[in-house]
Amino acid sequence: GAKWTYVGPAGQDHWEDNYPYCGGAFQSPINIMSDLMRFDPTLRPVDVRNYNLSPNEQLTLGNNGHSAQISLPSKMYLLGLHHRYSAAQLHFHWGSSSSPAGSEHMVNNKQYAAEMHIVHFNSDKYSSISMAVDKSDGLAVLGVLIEVGEFNPAFEQFLKFIIGIKYKDEKVPVPGFNIRSLLPAQLDEYYRYDGSLTTPPCYPSVLWTVFRNPVTISYQQYMSLVTTLFSSHAQDSVSVPMSSNYRKPQPLEGRVVLVSFKE
Ligand SMILES: NS(=O)(=O)c1c(F)c(F)c(S(=O)(=O)CCO)c(N[C@H]2CCc3ccccc32)c1F
Numbered sequence: 001g002a003k004w005t006y007v008g009p010a011g012q013d014h015w016e017d018n019y020p021y022c023g024g025a026f027q028s029p030i031n032i033m034s035d036l037m038r039f040d041p042t043l044r045p046v047d048v049r050n051y052n053l054s055p056n057e058q059l060t061l062g063n064n065g066h067s068a069q070i071s072l073p074s075k076m077y078l079l080g081l082h083h084r085y086s087a088a089q090l091h092f093h094w095g096s097s098s099s100p101a102g103s104e105h106m107v108n109n110k111q112y113a114a115e116m117h118i119v120h121f122n123s124d125k126y127s128s129i130s131m132a133v134d135k136s137d138g139l140a141v142l143g144v145l146i147e148v149g150e151f152n153p154a155f156e157q158f159l160k161f162i163i164g165i166k167y168k169d170e171k172v173p174v175p176g177f178n179i180r181s182l183l184p185a186q187l188d189e190y191y192r193y194d195g196s197l198t199t200p201p202c203y204p205s206v207l208w209t210v211f212r213n214p215v216t217i218s219y220q221q222y223m224s225l226v227t228t229l230f231s232s233h234a235q236d237s238v239s240v241p242m243s244s245n246y247r248k249p250q251p252l253e254g255r256v257v258l259v260s261f262k263e
């Protein structure tokens with residue numbers, strides 16, 4: 001599709017000119033406010049299956065021009081939703097070196113340093129994520145808020161390779177590791193709402209699960225994420241650093257955010 005960016009003439013305020021859904025309903029991310037949360041006792045702990053990948057399993061870490069992403073095998077899946085949702089990829093959103101505030105979801109107006117998304121598709125009904133991406137029951141994304149603090153050895157399992165994907169369309173192999181270790185300890189405390197892709201084409205096809213508890217990465221790890229990558233190709237005459245690749249919060253428009261926990 002047409003080139004889109006986060007700022008400038010093709011920035012997020014103009015996405016709807018080429019991608020109509022971006023100006024539509026059920027958009028993500030949102031600012032999750034306490035007074036719009038509703039406790040739902042039927043929300044069970046998130047049940048992730050086959051997340052513990054063997055080092056013999058090779059993953060691909062890539063720069064797609066918008067984020068750093070890791071391809072995931074579809075044997076990884078989420079249990080407990082109305083359908084099986086199989087993993088496709090995970091990627092990140094972050095701020096800039098001068099501002100460690102780049103999460104997409106906010107909680108009571110607090111923006112975190114970064115956010116990880118693990119994208120899954122409804123493999124009961126659709127043969128691939130491309131077939132699922134524009135269907136209302138197509139996708140389920142896990143959101144993990146990221147703070148700067150303690151060094152995170154789990155994140156280091158792929159961050160140590162990030163220098164290999166500086167430029168758009170570069171890819172490097174990464175040995176499989178336990179993707180569960182990237183998630184917070186408690187998978188029973190999360191926010192749940194109906195939303196969309198946070199990038200064009202902004203299809204309203206995502207069941208969002210944002211975990212209550214953030215994970216931490218060290219300042220050095222955060223800076224490696226923020227300062228290493230470019231949105232431009234290696235051969236481009238102009239280098240465009242990849243920073244602040246987050247969409248601003250979108251109108252909730254009557255949506256309620258379900259929570260799996262009591263305050
Ligand atoms: N924040 S988010 O979770 O909404 C989200 C992204 F933020 C994002 F950047 C991407 S992308 O594929 O890296 C680039 C634009 O699609 C996807 N990609 C998904 C959606 C479309 C698609 C098709 C094939 C594989 C992955 C994806 C995404 F779901």
Ligand SMILES: [Zn+2]
Nearest residue numbers: 091093117198
């Ligand atoms: Zn995302």
